Amino acid sequence: MENVLSILFCLSLFYLSVTSRVKAYVTVLQMQGLLLTVLLVLPFVKHFSLYALILPTTLFIIKVVFIPRYINKIIRDLDIKRVIEPTIQQFTFLLLVIFSMTIIFIASNILSKSTDIETIPFASGFSAVVVGILVIIFRKKLILHVAGFLVLENGIFLFGIAVASELPVMIEIGMLLDVFVVVFLMGIALNRISSTLSGFEVTALGRLKD
Amino acid sequence: MNDTIVLLYYAFLIQSIPIIAIAVVQDNRKASAVTHLVLLAGLILGFSSTVSSLVSSNSTLLSFTLWGIPNQVFRFDSLGLYFLGIIQLVAIPTTIYSYSYLNHYISNGKSIRSTLVFYVLLLVSTQVLVLANDAILFLICWEVMSMSAYLGMIFEKEKREVRSGSFYYFIMNHIVAFLLFIFFLLLHHQTNSWHFSDFHLTSDSGAIFIILYFLSLVAFGTKAGFIPFHFWLPRAHPIAPTVFSAFLSGIIIKTGIYGLLRTFQFLHPTPEWLGWLVLVISMISAILGVWYALAQHDIKKLLAYHSVENIGIIGIGIGIGFIGSAYHSIPIQVLGFGGALLHTLNHAIFKSLLFIGSGVIYQNLGTRNIEQMGGLVHRGKYFVMLFLIGSVAISGIPPLNGFISEFIIYNGFFTTAKILNNYYPILMLISVVGLAFVGGLAVACFTKINSIMFLGTERKEVKQFQVSFYEYLSLGILSSLCVIIGFYPQPFIGIVTKVLNHGFVPENASSALLNINWMFISLIFIAVVLGILVVYIWKRFMQEKYGRRTSPAWGCGYERLNSRMQYTASSFADELNEISKTVLVYHKNIKKPKQIFPTQGSFESHAQDLIDSKILLPGFRKLSSLISRIEFLSYTDIRYYIAFILVIITIYSVIAFLWV
Known part of the structure; x- marks a missing residue:
């Protein structure tokens, strides 16, 4: 079951790399949040405990409800264009993603022989980290940077599930708080930037250099 | 014993209260008054309990209970308590002075609240530092101490020299903290404990022993200001507010000495070459420190270089102690470490006295340049007298306290020569000459500043010269301490012996310090002073009888003397500065008047520090130009940086993958 969900997660990453609509990013994030929630709940189907449901x-609440809504609100309020305006062709980007994912999967497969990691969740998590970074590198829109960061963070989450299922709850909650704060700050920053600079692209930020 | 220690805790708590007071009390003047009063109360309580536990303690107290909670974080051994005593002893007059000093700024409408907070933090963290038994607590206190001193230092941050000078201090602190982290991590790795009481290695442990010593020497030595690492002292001291520079020079650099002594407790016996290394470095520090001091025109910078000199003298004592440790000779260790410990106390006292004095002068004249002072003796007779006491003490002239500790170190030289024999007498003789040279130059230097600043006529018009009651009080406390330790050193020697017996040499070992006939020395001092008194009274008597003849000083045949025709600080020190123009980077720029009817002429002299100007600064510049070569990697776009991160992650992953 975990493997199926992880593969679904990977598919969402592919969708992310070909879509050209900002809205789609938000939907993907929402879906990934849902997948992660299910993944976290799965072990507790057998041994139910209320405490374990906190995470x-x-x-x-944060990943499925709050953050997507918040990003949607920012998009609406600031009237951000719906197309993502990529810096490289979508197809090239897809190739890049496929290439890196292949390498990651092969590497994880080899790794899994010597260590006790679960190959597919591990590799999916790793891929998400890389795709998140690639999104940040090859997209100009600041709002997509936020999305890329969130994908990266989801990857780390998945990674945590794959490497050690008993990662302390406090650490995971701490990470969530971290993400929450970062997104919040980015939202504020975007609001401020929109009032001083006209664009929502990182290239415009270069002018802020002292 | 436990009771007095609980009292110490209360003292720390009381000293921390002012932070709340500063936040609550609105009026600047009231906030300052409350802060200083509470701080003083806490310090006095702390000092009295420190002294009583130092006197009554018979062994190191490691674990004790505080309010029912067992505690292992603090350590109340004699060495820590001794330094705690020094800190509190100096902090009391400094705090008294601080009240009057900050009042000047309050009258000028400057906000002093943050400075007060930093001062409180500095005092408390320094006191906790010397009691820490836990390496982590030690490092935390170390950082709080350094940073609060830095933040206090930038009080007048609108001045350019303040910003640049404090930056050097800041950098120095980072380097030191970094080295200390490594030092304690290595110690932890070796002993599997974070507690000072568990740290112990002998020289059999091989390379790690030497690495640890080097880390300690560089880290604590930089803090203390030994010569290749002294660059921050002459920059940071002049620009700091006087309160902070007095504390910095009196106490904070002593924490470096404290660290070195602790290192010795962790790692002993020391190999002999280490003792020689410390001795040579200290000798160079002492000689160059006083030499550079001689060439300075800025009073605070001059005093900062004198700190280098005195740290050198303390280091000489430590070096002798190390040599004694290598030969397992108790008398040598006792005299070396004893001299160092006592000189630490003495230097803390007279250096803060002199710094406070210089602060008073600066506040009245608005300049730190010695060349613009003069004739102050006619303005504040008693102030000059107190400053003179400090000067005499720091020069190591009997009968004041500087002499006592230097005497012990001289004694250490002679004892080493006597016990170790072989070629040692010659080496020790050279050291004696070196230390004597330092003493001579120190006398010259303080003759210079006292005569130029206080005697002669005023070079720049002095509008007013006021010394407030608080300033007199703090100067008075410090100078009376100088006199007391000079005339009656026995109790202090007793405490130092106790410190040595609890952690340096085996207990009950006969102390070479107590073998010196201190009573005899006191008697001689008293006799000399009585003699001077008798002569003075006789002179007064004769004066009454025959009257006093006064006439102007002979003006070398010049008519119409003005205030510019007197000895200046540069001309006074010129002969000595000329000895070596390479060691002291000494430039003179003379424009002689040429025509028969002279129109214009000028004279300038500059002295720089050899190590500073020829080695350190070019080195830093080279480093900075090297680093700036990777500037081409700097972009305005965040995406490039993310891409770099991805590349690095990939490389790491590949390496990790191949590793597995």
């Missing part, structure tokens, strides 16, 4: 609940 999935928080995750759900």
